[in-house]
Amino acid sequence: MKPLRYSLYALILGSLLLSVGCTSMSKQARLTTTDSESSWAALSAKDPTTLSDREKWSLARKAFSRAEAARERGENEPAARYYEIALELLGSLDLASIDLETQRVLSFNRKVLRSYDEFVASIKSLPPNAGLTAVLEAGASDDEEPGIEIEPLNPADEVDTTPVLILNHDPLPGVPKDMNSRVKSHIEFFTGKGRSVMMRWMERSAEIFPRLRPILREEGVPEEVMYLAMIESGLNLEAYSYARASGLWQFIASTGRIYGLHIDRVYDERRHVELATRAACSYLRKLHDQFGDWYLAFAAYNCGEGRVERELRRSHTNSFWKLNRLPRQTKNYVPTYLAAREICENPEKYGFPPLPEEIPFETHREYVYGPYKLDDIANAAGVDPGETKRLNPEFIQGVVPKTPEPFMVRMPATPRDDFTLHLKQMPETDIQPTTVHVVRRGETLGSIAKRYGTTVSAIRSQPENRRINPRKMR
Numbered sequence: 001m002k003p004l005r006y007s008l009y010a011l012i013l014g015s016l017l018l019s020v021g022c023t024s025m026s027k028q029a030r031l032t033t034t035d036s037e038s039s040w041a042a043l044s045a046k047d048p049t050t051l052s053d054r055e056k057w058s059l060a061r062k063a064f065s066r067a068e069a070a071r072e073r074g075e076n077e078p079a080a081r082y083y084e085i086a087l088e089l090l091g092s093l094d095l096a097s098i099d100l101e102t103q104r105v106l107s108f109n110r111k112v113l114r115s116y117d118e119f120v121a122s123i124k125s126l127p128p129n130a131g132l133t134a135v136l137e138a139g140a141s142d143d144e145e146p147g148i149e150i151e152p153l154n155p156a157d158e159v160d161t162t163p164v165l166i167l168n169h170d171p172l173p174g175v176p177k178d179m180n181s182r183v184k185s186h187i188e189f190f191t192g193k194g195r196s197v198m199m200r201w202m203e204r205s206a207e208i209f210p211r212l213r214p215i216l217r218e219e220g221v222p223e224e225v226m227y228l229a230m231i232e233s234g235l236n237l238e239a240y241s242y243a244r245a246s247g248l249w250q251f252i253a254s255t256g257r258i259y260g261l262h263i264d265r266v267y268d269e270r271r272h273v274e275l276a277t278r279a280a281c282s283y284l285r286k287l288h289d290q291f292g293d294w295y296l297a298f299a300a301y302n303c304g305e306g307r308v309e310r311e312l313r314r315s316h317t318n319s320f321w322k323l324n325r326l327p328r329q330t331k332n333y334v335p336t337y338l339a340a341r342e343i344c345e346n347p348e349k350y351g352f353p354p355l356p357e358e359i360p361f362e363t364h365r366e367y368v369y370g371p372y373k374l375d376d377i378a379n380a381a382g383v384d385p386g387e388t389k390r391l392n393p394e395f396i397q398g399v400v401p402k403t404p405e406p407f408m409v410r411m412p413a414t415p416r417d418d419f420t421l422h423l424k425q426m427p428e429t430d431i432q433p434t435t436v437h438v439v440r441r442g443e444t445l446g447s448i449a450k451r452y453g454t455t456v457s458a459i460r461s462q463p464e465n466r467r468i469n470p471r472k473m474r
Helices: 038-044 053-072 076-091 102-122 132-138 181-191 195-218 223-233 253-258 273-291 294-303 305-315 328-345 374-381 385-391 419-424 445-452 456-460
Strands: 013-020 028-030 364-368 407-411 429-437
Touching: 053 076, 053 102, 076 102, 076 132, 076 328, 102 132, 132 223, 132 328, 181 195, 181 328, 195 223, 195 273, 195 328, 223 273, 223 328, 253 273, 273 294, 273 305, 294 305, 294 328, 364 374, 374 385, 374 407, 374 419, 385 407, 445 456
Parallel strands: none
Antiparallel strands: 013 028, 013 429, 364 407
């Protein structure tokens, strides 16, 4: 939704505390290898929405160094991720408030862009799980200039955080389908180095589009808006960005709550397809009502309505294509949407197979009182645990929490008749808060385990810690 999107290669230690029945389980922790730049570890563990411009600048430079190092080693996926982080951070800077020379920042931004262009040119294809910024930049025209905020932000331009309720209205007009050199540049990318990315998105559409289409119709939003979800998240329900945007429509928590989504550390409706799609429809309808134009509404969805309003006033135009001082990412956002839509609507024309046949979303729904693990619920129902977890991504810890009201749990098949009886025999599970720890020089798994009152085996049992080499922690 806003710049700063895809996942940071986090260098932190966390601990997940679980209690089962009346017996408390051992504390478990996520570890990373020792980092010679402790400031990187400290900054990367912070909520990016709280970073100062100075901190963003510092983190962007470190991310760029890591991108180049990964590129030297031939590690394309981490290289793309670090390039993306650097570009997102630079794109979010407000040069009017940062105490750095403007030309220095712009020069470094161009350096990063040149290096990223060289990286993309040197590889056969962009990794299929590449994030939004990586895709937008890779498909950009060569004449695009960096879009970094130079004028001071006006408090009046900030997004209204008053909770809103938008009832269904008459259907909105369709989204136009312009074709110009900027759109063609992104089509060329998707048919070349970005082909694997587009193929991954098209494959996911078989399950996701049938769930979006009826909601868009009910909300009076044109069906072609569903391609925006393709750009936002790659149709990945578990997409989680560096800026902590989550789900199919990449809501940040504050905006999600404005549009009625429940978000906490156990249950996150940003990952609930139907509820998040209705929230996105409400927000996009509001933006369309505000700007009277779908391209401007999409731009505002990406960089914020205040930024778009400011550029409209400054440029004396209401044409998206003439807003030359929008962030570079936003200028690429609409052309990328149009390119993806064009390819999906005419796949054979661009050398792609037809979109896969859509799969009707058919599941059995049970209302369950927590606290139980999804795995235990599935086992009690006699259905596949892995498929049950996949169908319920909003339970971000894999646990249905204990609340006064039951939660709806989707199951891949009808549960057995004695499901309730079997569920009562399952251990109750409660999730405790997460702790963050940064590994310091000289620490060992043993010393860390002792500090947190756990064991080395419990720490290493966490999936994120299984690649840790204790010898390299010294």
